[in-house]
Amino acid sequence: VIPYKDGAWQTGEVKPYGPLSLDPSASSLHYGQSIFEGFKAFSQPDGSVKTFRSEQNAERFNRSAARMAMPAIPPELFLKAADALINLDKGWVPKNVGESLYLRPLMIATDPFLGVRPATEYLFVLFASPAGAYFPSGVKPVNVWISEDFVRAAPGGTGEAKCAGNYAASLVAQAQALEKGCDQVVWLDAVHREFVEEMGGMNLFFVYKEGDKTTVVTPELTGTLLPGITRLSLLQLARDLGFAAEERKLSVQQWRDDIAAGRMTEVFACGTAAVITPVGKAKANGFEMTINNGENGPVTMALREALLAIQHGTAADKHGWMRTI
Numbered sequence: 291v292i293p294y295k296d297g298a299w300q301t302g303e304v305k306p307y308g309p310l311s312l313d314p315s316a317s318s319l320h321y322g323q324s325i326f327e328g329f330k331a332f333s334q335p336d337g338s339v340k341t342f343r344s345e346q347n348a349e350r351f352n353r354s355a356a357r358m359a360m361p362a363i364p365p366e367l368f369l370k371a372a373d374a375l376i377n378l379d380k381g382w383v384p385k386n387v388g389e390s391l392y393l394r395p396l397m398i399a400t401d402p403f404l405g406v407r408p409a410t411e412y413l414f415v416l417f418a419s420p421a422g423a424y425f426p427s428g429v430k431p432v433n434v435w436i437s438e439d440f441v442r443a444a445p446g447g448t449g450e451a452k453c454a455g456n457y458a459a460s461l462v463a464q465a466q467a468l469e470k471g472c473d474q475v476v477w478l479d480a481v482h483r484e485f486v487e488e489m490g491g492m493n494l495f496f497v498y499k500e501g502d503k504t505t506v507v508t509p510e511l512t513g514t515l516l517p518g519i520t521r522l523s524l525l526q527l528a529r530d531l532g533f534a535a536e537e538r539k540l541s542v543q544q545w546r547d548d549i550a551a552g553r554m555t556e557v558f559a560c561g562t563a564a565v566i567t568p569v570g571k572a573k574a575n576g577f578e579m580t581i582n583n584g585e586n587g588p589v590t591m592a593l594r595e596a597l598l599a600i601q602h603g604t605a606a607d608k609h610g611w612m613r614t615i
């Protein structure tokens with residue numbers, strides 16, 4: 291826990307997990323100055339512990355802070371907080387493949403002040419929780435609901451930031467997805483209600499096969515979707531595996547046409563929590579499409595294996611993504 295006041299970060303302390311004490315007029319509770327991150331630490335074959343691209347999480351945290359008129363935290367302090375916690379007991383980091391220690395940094399405004407203005411006092415909190423395998427009984431495709439009723443983020447809004455309000459605004463759409471028999475919601479762009487953006491907590495990839503050529507496509511960063519760190523890593527890993535990788539716009543109509551024509555062979559979602567999840571079915575009002583017969587696809591699974599191998603230290607970390615605690 292590291293407090294911020296008088297324009298500076300104060301001395302932090304490690305505390306047992308427990309409730310925070312907040313003033314009822316703390317401005318984060320009313321006006322939503324609240325940002326967070328999520329990253330993982332993995333146990334390595336030699337017994338050491340490494341985090342995956344945590345420097346990127348520190349950078350994204352500060353971009354979220356800037357958008358929410360909150361102070362930046364020096365990246366070394368952000369990383370030191372994680373390291374201090376893990377170093378208390380490395381036994382918290384699970385050792386099995388597929389398991390990890392999930393780290394959740396959070397910053398909230400704590401000013402007891404009811405006027406609407408950026409707060410002057412904040413709390414940075416970082417806590418950890420062991421994370422089991424996301425698919426304990428094997429990877430299984432999810433069904434997704436393409437939301438035409440709600441949008442997650444509009445141009446000029448906070449869509450690119452990892453701020454609490456984005457998630458609050460997505461809850462009704464997520465509930466609608468569940469009602470429609472789907473696991474997750476797919477968001478479309480707010481202006482045209484046409485182009486695919488991302489999912490509730492994951493970015494999307496589309497796999498194309500033409501002859502011998504495999505191309506993975508992910509929606510380009512428009513300012514209204516979260517620039518996922520898994521997304522960024524998979525663009526690189528896809529090229530490493532000999533696939534072409536592109537960031538571009540993709541409309542729902544194009545998605546339907548490419549599935550119908552057999553050009554698009556797989557769809558998957560990616561993010562820190564689930565790593566890679568195949569998409570088996572996509573539904574919306576009035577249509578439904580089945581992808582790869584509702585089964586796990588080879589490109590999806592190859593990318594998943596490649597990423598997990600780097601994270602668990604069974605493949606070389608060519609790009610310097612792992613940081614030793």
Ligand code: PMP
Pocket residue numbers: 328488489490491492493516517518519520521560561562563
């Ligand atoms: N989009 C949203 C809205 C998310 O919450 C997340 C999870 N952080 C992602 C995408 C995936 O990002 P990352 O790969 O950095 O976990």
